[in-house]
Amino acid sequence: MIIVGISAYYHDSAVALIRDGEIIAAAQEERFTRKKHDAAFPHQALSYCLQEAHIDATQIDHVAFYDKPFLKFERLLETYLAFAPKGFSSFRLALPVWLREKLFLKSLLAKELKKFSSSVVWEDKLLFGEHHQSHAASAFYPSPFEEAAVLTLDGVGEWATSSVAIGRGKSLEIFKEIHFPHSLGLLYSAFTYHLGFKVNSGEYKVMGLAPYGEPRFVDTILKHLIDVKEDGSFSLDMHYFDYCAGLTMTNQAFSRLFDLAPRTAEQALQQVHMDMAASLQAVTEIVVLKLAAAIAAETGMKNLCLAGGVALNCVANGKLFKQGSFERIWVQPAAGDAGGALGAALAAYHGYLGHERAACTSYDRMHGSYLGPAFAQASIEQALRDAGAQFSVLEEADLIDQCAQDMAQGRALGWFQGRMEFGPRALGGRSILGDARSPSMQSTLNLKVKFRESFRPFAPAVLREDVQDWFEYDADSPYMLMVAEVHQDKRITVPESEKALFGIDKLKVARSQIPAVTHVDYSARIQTVTADTNPRYHQLISRFKSLTGCPVIVNTSFNVRGEPIVNTPEEAFKCFMGTDIERLAIGNCYLKKEEQDPKLRISYENAFELD
Structure with a gap:
């Protein structure tokens, strides 16, 4: 059975192809188009995956998309209503794109897939998984574990920004979520924006900058921006952020809190920027470590799988490893949205279609993540x-x-x-x-x-x-x-x-x-x-x-x-x-x-x- 997973239209478009549950190929569209974080339909990545599998498009049994656009549109509408009339400008910019493309994603995907074969009724082959389900599936199913707790943390999917699941064999069930606008990923992105780096690509720079600073703003962040409970659950004070209703991540209240205007991209980095990065990283680690400890205590699981953009924070991962709440930790190497393509395909195969997982005979099932093109x-x-x-x-x-x-x-x-x-x-x-x-x-x-x-x-x-x-x-x-x-x-x-x-x-x-x-x-x-x-x-x-x-x-x-x-x-x-x-x-x-x-x-x- 051939299942193709696709992530597209937001950032980091990608395709993954699995055959009878085995990962055959996976690649990001940016590597072919040479446009960093390319969000367009991944034509070239799909062509490569079909070529690597030695098949044509008519042999695809299912195409799984990595999230559910109707739920995302529901969030857009409800967020606008909650903040109206303040959010009208951002809503006005977003609505035409949704009405023209994203809301009717099934027909849009079918139209693009017809370029690979016009004889296939693609609407009948399309499946849609929830965003965090795709992340969780990308973390658990390729892992070496027969059972594990699964933690996903990112900006936002449809509604969920964080989720906890239990994986056993072919079963993967999410049992806890934190919903938008409360998001550890968006908190990190807000600081990324304020520090003068690009959202959705510059977060790792903030992590790399953190060791140069002193975490002197930790108390300020915990007192004003994020309320963290003992079990790691959290909520943000939206008074300081503008991503729900505006066109920027932070606002003037955020600037006043740190007595610092947003840095421009080419402006010299100052010690205060490094201190903000160090403080944010420290708070991120507090949340991740508390979440993990609570999950271990509640589930009794010995293994933990991680995915979502925050799982690329290798500094937090290292602290988590040292904490020892879990005996073994496995992180999906394509933890961001690109990996959602792989998760969608695996969720369709094991979760929706109910196929068993084959025994893991090596370190994991990712083939070292060497899943892209090779050249003779x-x-x-x-x-x-x-x-x-x-x-x-x-x-x-x-x-x-x-x-x-x-x-x-x-x-x-x-x-x-x-x-x-x-x-x-x-x-x-x-x-x-x-x-x-x-x-x-x-x-x-x-x-x-x-x-x-x-x-x-x-x-x-x-x-x-x-x-x-x-x-x-x-x-x-x-x-x-x-x-x-x-x-x-x-x-x-x-x-x-x-x-x-x-x-x-x-x-x-x-x-x-x-x-x-x-x-x-x-x-x-x-x-x-x-x-x-x-x-x-x-x-x-x-x-x-x-x-x-x-x-x-x-x-x-x-x-x-x-x-x-x-x-x-x-x-x-x-x-x-x-x-x-x-x-x-x-x-x-x-x-x-x-x-x-x-x-x-x-x-x-x-x-x-x-x-």
């Missing part, structure tokens, strides 16, 4: 020749040895291997790699390769068998969704004179033997790498370890600021030629920057807006 060696070589690239073709052992030596010598390496990742993180399929021991690698990658803010941290990729020797963590973290501290014996004592530094100045101080991946609070967003999931990537890090004694490298996504992660060999070569990446490995093709035609260099630095 011959097609890679042809693409590079067509682009005018100069390259050599190496045997695998020679390629791995050369790339490991490049990193050991301080070079930035573009690494394009196998299938593209599903979700926001590059996991060794479409990555830029470097030496974690280099004190200059973090700023070099940020400023000369990614063209982004210097404060942004990078993740360490570490051999799973060595993780406990380098970090205060001894578990799997294949999806870069857990933060832990660098091991005590790998840290460097910070001189007294430099402890007094504030804000971004802290970045200049080396804090460990792997400074390129050590944040200012000694934390790191860990990716553990195993030979069974990504053997070539594991071999590369193993060879680097044999050369240097260090099993840790820098891993960041293969793209520049504002651009989606590269998908094709052509895009990888273009990014290579537009940045200071010095070496590139695509399949078995190996490229040196100095051997390329200088005329092929492009200027990426101002090609994309702030993301």
